[in-house]
Amino acid sequence: MDRREIAAALAYIGRLDSRTPLADPDEVRDRVAQWQELLSDVPLVVGQDWDVRGVIREHVLASPYPILPVDIARAWHAFSRERLRRHTDPTPAADPDDPAAWRAELLARRRAVATGQAAPSSHRQLTGGGPHPDVAARLAAIGSYIPPDVRAELAPYRPARAAREAAVSAGRADALSVRCEWCHAAEGELCRSRRVGLDGHARGNAPRVTPHPSRVDLAARMTASRTTEAA
Template identity: 65%
Template sequence: MDRREIAGLLAYMGRLDPRTMRTDKNELRDQVDQWHELLGDVPLATDYGWDARDAIRAHVVASPYPILPVDVARKWTKHSADRLARHTDPTPAADPDDVLAWRAELLGTRHAVAQGQRPPNEQRAITSGGPDPKVEARLRAIGSVIPPAVRADLSRFRPTRAAREAAAVEGRPDPLAVRCEWCHAPAGEPCHTRRIGLDGGARGNARRATPHPSRLDLAAAALHSQESAA
């Protein structure tokens, strides 16, 4: 903003908040100098979402304190940073072998976005449409997003999951489908070693490689109930 724009902005601010008005010429001149010193590189308004008058109006509505030039400067800095955060650099038209021209075009685009001279180049994710037909055909062929050979290789690193998958394939009860009444492990979690101390409290919290027998019985009973209901 130049001094003329600063003077107009101060007049607008004085209408909204009379406490900021200066009637003495010397005080007014000092006020213009102060605001120009801090807002000389801040635009009065841009074509893409910034207007210093909006910042002043919002401050007057939200705060009981008179607005200071640093308040406007901080709002502009945040506005500029938000725009850059939403910006994705487009591919420059310059020859990529000309490093200086390529870099200059990138920096020029970013500067224009930050100064509100052009809108951010936003790349939005695809939010509609189904998967590629080739992907669907592949999933139907292998029956899973993880091929059987890869799943077999991973089984040694995921013994609990592998055991649950094998039980489901073979039609055996899945002990992790129910809560363990012995160690109180919730459904989906493996059993824990439970030792009782002299004071009657539980001791130990190590995971067991196999579920407690009582949990197997509960899982078998739950599976039988499901089969009977079906």
């Protein structure tokens, strides 16, 4: 704020708070000079987000003490930190091979955001409008987010997933879509090798690539039942 804006802020404080009367002209000049020295980097108004008069009014209503320059400075710094917290640095237009220009553009952008001269640039957010048209077109062309050749290369590293996809492609029931009654594997989880010891307790808990036959039969029955109901 410049001297004129500081004088306006002090006059506003005098109207709201009778504890800070200033009648002597010399005292008024000294007070304006003091506040201008301390608040020279604090703007009076920044768009609709920042207004020193709002800070003064809130302080008078909430605090039993007269407002000081530090109260306004703290509010401004909190405002700047909040704007920077919501800001994500966009890629600078400067040449990446010129570190000085790259850094200067980043700092200038952050300074503009912190002082209210530019709006924060936030992360792009997911929306509920479905995939981008380009993604939808590619998905319609290949039938999956993973191309067939990539899926084939990944098959040796995820045999259970590959077996599940092969069963669905062949028109068979997805065994992992139901709970296994033998090993109690939850829906979507692999079956576990469960051996019973001489004491009657289960032994072993290693995951199985292939589901238990009883689970396959149960999935087939459930699929047949749903097909019948749909018909």
